[in-house]
Amino acid sequence: MTDGDREDARYDGPGDEDAHGRGTGAPGLGPLGGLLDGLPESGRGTRPRRPAGANPFRRPEPTPEVRSPEPAPADPVPAAPRRPTPTGRPEPAPAGPVPPPPVEPVVPAGPAPTPPSRPNVIPFRNTPDPAPGIGDHAGEALADASETNEPDHPAATADRTPVGPAPATSEAEQSMHAHEAAALPPEPYPADPHRTAPAPVRPAPTVLADRVDHAYDEATRAAVYRAINDRRDVRTGFLPDPVDPDVLTRVLEAAHRAPSVGHSQPWDFVVIEDPELRGRVLDLTLRERDEYAHSLPSTRARAFSGLKVEAVAEAPINIAVTVDPTRGIRNTLGRHAKPMSASYAAALAVENLWLAARAEGLGVGWVGFVDERDVAGALELPSHLEVVAYLCVGHVEEFPTEPELSLSGWAKGRPLSWAVHHDRYGRRGLPGQEPTTLLEETITAMGALHTRAVEEARDRQDRMTKPQGSLGILEEVSVQLAGLAGECPPPIPEPAAVAVFAGDHGVHAQGVTAWPQEVTEQMVHNFLNGGAVVNAFAAQVGAEVTVVDVGVVADLPQAAGLLPRKVARGTADITQGPAMTRDQAMRALESGIEVARDLVTAGNRCLVTGDMGIANTTPSAALICAFTGADPAEATGRGTGVDDAMYEHKIDVVRRALAANPIDPADPIGTLAALGGLEHAALAGFVLGGAALRVPVLLDGVIAGSAALAAAAISAESTSAFFAGHRSSEPGHSLVLEHLGLRPLIDLEMRLGEGSGALLALPLLQGAARVLRDVATFDDAGVSQAR
Ligand SMILES: Cc1cc2ncn([C@H]3O[C@H](COP(=O)(O)O)[C@@H](O)[C@H]3O)c2cc1C
Numbered sequence: 001m002t003d004g005d006r007e008d009a010r011y012d013g014p015g016d017e018d019a020h021g022r023g024t025g026a027p028g029l030g031p032l033g034g035l036l037d038g039l040p041e042s043g044r045g046t047r048p049r050r051p052a053g054a055n056p057f058r059r060p061e062p063t064p065e066v067r068s069p070e071p072a073p074a075d076p077v078p079a080a081p082r083r084p085t086p087t088g089r090p091e092p093a094p095a096g097p098v099p100p101p102p103v104e105p106v107v108p109a110g111p112a113p114t115p116p117s118r119p120n121v122i123p124f125r126n127t128p129d130p131a132p133g134i135g136d137h138a139g140e141a142l143a144d145a146s147e148t149n150e151p152d153h154p155a156a157t158a159d160r161t162p163v164g165p166a167p168a169t170s171e172a173e174q175s176m177h178a179h180e181a182a183a184l185p186p187e188p189y190p191a192d193p194h195r196t197a198p199a200p201v202r203p204a205p206t207v208l209a210d211r212v213d214h215a216y217d218e219a220t221r222a223a224v225y226r227a228i229n230d231r232r233d234v235r236t237g238f239l240p241d242p243v244d245p246d247v248l249t250r251v252l253e254a255a256h257r258a259p260s261v262g263h264s265q266p267w268d269f270v271v272i273e274d275p276e277l278r279g280r281v282l283d284l285t286l287r288e289r290d291e292y293a294h295s296l297p298s299t300r301a302r303a304f305s306g307l308k309v310e311a312v313a314e315a316p317i318n319i320a321v322t323v324d325p326t327r328g329i330r331n332t333l334g335r336h337a338k339p340m341s342a343s344y345a346a347a348l349a350v351e352n353l354w355l356a357a358r359a360e361g362l363g364v365g366w367v368g369f370v371d372e373r374d375v376a377g378a379l380e381l382p383s384h385l386e387v388v389a390y391l392c393v394g395h396v397e398e399f400p401t402e403p404e405l406s407l408s409g410w411a412k413g414r415p416l417s418w419a420v421h422h423d424r425y426g427r428r429g430l431p432g433q434e435p436t437t438l439l440e441e442t443i444t445a446m447g448a449l450h451t452r453a454v455e456e457a458r459d460r461q462d463r464m465t466k467p468q469g470s471l472g473i474l475e476e477v478s479v480q481l482a483g484l485a486g487e488c489p490p491p492i493p494e495p496a497a498v499a500v501f502a503g504d505h506g507v508h509a510q511g512v513t514a515w516p517q518e519v520t521e522q523m524v525h526n527f528l529n530g531g532a533v534v535n536a537f538a539a540q541v542g543a544e545v546t547v548v549d550v551g552v553v554a555d556l557p558q559a560a561g562l563l564p565r566k567v568a569r570g571t572a573d574i575t576q577g578p579a580m581t582r583d584q585a586m587r588a589l590e591s592g593i594e595v596a597r598d599l600v601t602a603g604n605r606c607l608v609t610g611d612m613g614i615a616n617t618t619p620s621a622a623l624i625c626a627f628t629g630a631d632p633a634e635a636t637g638r639g640t641g642v643d644d645a646m647y648e649h650k651i652d653v654v655r656r657a658l659a660a661n662p663i664d665p666a667d668p669i670g671t672l673a674a675l676g677g678l679e680h681a682a683l684a685g686f687v688l689g690g691a692a693l694r695v696p697v698l699l700d701g702v703i704a705g706s707a708a709l710a711a712a713a714i715s716a717e718s719t720s721a722f723f724a725g726h727r728s729s730e731p732g733h734s735l736v737l738e739h740l741g742l743r744p745l746i747d748l749e750m751r752l753g754e755g756s757g758a759l760l761a762l763p764l765l766q767g768a769a770r771v772l773r774d775v776a777t778f779d780d781a782g783v784s785q786a787r
Pocket residue numbers: 512513514515519523611612613614615616617618638639640641752753754
């Protein structure tokens with residue numbers, strides 16, 4: 001009897017996963033005798049079937065003839081009341097691509113233009129002092145930490161809501177939970193920085209009196225969720241003990257019950273015990289792993305060297321899960337529309353196998369470092385089969401309490417709330433919570449420096465074996481790092497990642513730079529080929545370079561290291577009106593937040609800003625005027641190096657841009673949209689995103705600085721995470737530093753951008769943290785202090 005035969009005898013159709021074995025008709029057919037009856041959509045069960053074509057999600061239109069005996073039910077998802085937004089606009093622009101983008105005039109009807117001496121000043125919001133220094137942050141933290149900062153701090157609290165049934169209330173249930181709590185390993189998912197309050201409880205939906213409760217009993221549900229929670233990708237600690245064939249059969253049976261397109265069951269399981277064969281696969285794996293290690297920046301390569309692939313040889317069993325994309329011949333349901341479906345099905349089989357193995361106490365590791373075609377060759381598979389997964393299976397010393405990559409700091413888990421959207425992509429929030437936008441979520445998560453960590457760091461600086469204050473600015477930098485992390489010593493800001501946001505500018509047409517616009521695109525290719533200054537400096541400090549196309553005019557081909565996030569092909573000319581629509585600015589902003597999230601969850605502990613966009617020093621100057629009140633003659637610089645005539649003209653262009661775009665002081669996003677570039681908006685999101693995750697953000701020069709002004713106007717608390725890498729020789733940059741109260745780490749008269757100045761400063765930031773961690777105190781080292 002083959003697996004397939006056995007399966008057919010017990011199991012009668014895809015989706016027909018009646019765990020109690022009830023209500024099935026002839027093998028292969030549903031309870032109503034038809035091939036499709038077994039599909040979940042057919043409404044199998046006791047309830048009457050819906051008329052064909054009825055949309056179950058749409059309430060029937062009441063007709064005059066058929067009068068409802070009861071009042072029409074309330075809409076199950078009432079429209080959420082509009083909340084006032086922290087971004088200063090009464091009507092938030094809904095995030096996400098679906099709502100028709102109203103081409104809003106960016107210029108709001110508002111007060112008359114401000115006098116030319118201090119044009120368009122945008123103060124910090126919620127901050128009495130427009131230029132707080134590091135010490136001021138600490139003061140803020142002292143003032144409000146006890147209520148708002150400490151309890152919500154991600155380093156101090158962890159959202160340990162396990163995946164599983166809601167808490168039980170009866171005594172019996174409670175004792176069951178006590179048992180579960182003891183038995184369950186710690187919750188593997190990380191703190192969700194955005195879940196600061198419990199979800200509001202919605203009224204329970206009306207339960208139909210005759211509804212059969214199909215839920216498992218609580219203990220069974222707990223067991224299901226427990227297997228899901230405890231599943232681990234096990235890489236080390238396999239024991240040589242043999243696996244009981246009955247257990248292995250059960251595990252394979254579970255895999256074989258996975259859903260598949262058209263019930264085609266396109267998988268096969270090649271169970272490999274032969275040591276010689278496993279040795280061959282191990283060689284392939286080691287080769288691939290080394291190639292990957294060489295492609296990594298040095299700091300990542302160091303962390304990577306600890307990750308093991310030797311399980312291929314250590315585990316007593318390997319299983320290659322293959323897919324036959326042709327199985328089911330021509331008529332496999334659903335596959336014609338989705339050729340990948342067969343592989344998805346095979347991946348679902350892997351997950352079933354993995355969960356069942358965990359329940360049986362068997363560890364499973366999925367070997368990612370191998371080219372599936374090489375494995376197919378080593379296994380001498382028929383040419384129409386592909387390898388979907390190569391698994392190591394066996395008894396293990398232990399199951400890690402959390403994903404190994406998370407324990408090693410290689411990557412962090414993403415909170416569920418980041419992944420759940422309501423009705424439209426971008427309306428975020430967990431079920432039962434009022435949907436919010438990414439920007440609102442980010443602003444809400446922002447917090448001040450952690451008071452206790454700030455105090456501890458100050459205290460330690462004074463007790464370390466050095467004269468007090470001798471490390472100058474680095475001492476305050478270390479204090480800020482500790483306050484940001486919420487712990488002293490703070491983590492070393494390593495590895496770091498630089499994101500170079502690229503965009504083009506309509507104002508280029510005004511002749512504000514000597515360089516042709518296509519240099520933006522050409523430099524993007526240069527970054528991707530590793531040939532720019534940013535690459536050289538990033539390589540020196542082991543940082544990863546990511547290029548983000550938010551607004552380059554040219555189409556850019558797919559490339560490793562390039563994130564395609566194009567919002568528009570460049571901006572409009574700011575001397576003629578707004579550079580972007582508000583919606584475009586929001587989309588760029590949110591792209592920046594997403595990039596920050598991705599880089600941080602990928603394990604980076606420092607975010608470095610980079611930019612590329614020919615002509616972008618002009619919108620930078622305009623933004624600086626808008627946010628600080630400076631005159632264009634003070635804020636405008638020579639950028640890439642314009643001559644005197646072009647420089648005078650550039651100042652005039654900035655002045656005209658400000659005149660063409662009167663600014664609403666309460667509307668930083670409108671200001672970004674009016675005067676900025678797409679890379680400025682994305683950079684503002686990037687620094688906000690990093691700050692919300694309490695990761696140090698190392699700012700580069702004038703472009704990043706002008707974007708940071710917008711970010712600070714959106715959320716004053718975000719500045720707690722800002723560190724000025726350097727002072728650019730662009731005059732506007734000094735205005736930024738002063739306005740934000742930032743002390744640059746280096747001042748080398750650089751004026752390049754790309755992230756170059758910040759990357760050079762990165763070792764200084766890292767040194768500031770390292771001192772707190774590594775330097776002994778007078779007491780510890782037995783060194784006498786000054787009298
Ligand atoms: C080859 C080259 C490489 C660059 N890398 C950064 N920038 C920098 O210069 C540009 C801004 O200066 P402006 O406003 O005067 O055009 C931006 O692209 C900025 O990132 C560069 C500029 C050039 C020409």
